[in-house]
Amino acid sequence: MSAPRLQESDKAAMVAAYMAGEPSARVAERYGVDPTYPRILASRRGVGPRRPDIAITMTRPGRLRALTFTVSPSAWSQEEKARLAELAGQGATARQAAIALAAEGFAPRTRNAMLGMARQLGIAFVGGRRW
Secondary structure, three states: OOOOOOOHHHHHHHHHHHHOOOOHHHHHHHHOOOOOHHHHHHHHOOOOOOOOOEEEEEEEOOEEEEEEEOOOHHHOOHHHHHHHHHHHHOOOOHHHHHHHHHHOOOOOOOHHHHHHHHHHHOOOOOOOOOO
8 A cells, every 4th residue: 555645744734724724725736636625634624614604514524415605684684675676676687786786885796696686585677587
């Protein structure tokens, strides 16, 4: 059996760099491994994700089962939702709604974010299907 490619000290240094916030791709490049390996190695060693709004469920070491994203309930204000519905009712497209809401001082959002919220609210944009 051949010797492991990375020594235990290299793996520990890789996890330490990952935990310090260094980008995974940079850590991986330094050790000549796949860009996802530092995150996987850190996960195997009990280090959680760097983003606290993401929970990772593992079935067994190294086998990802599910990613769960949590979004705060206040991500969209009631005023923003009402204005989105108003713009859709006036015949605006999702892109036009995104631009208008950003111009009115709301958080800048993508066209897809507009479509997703419209679906949750049960409204449709011009040329779109009613959910």
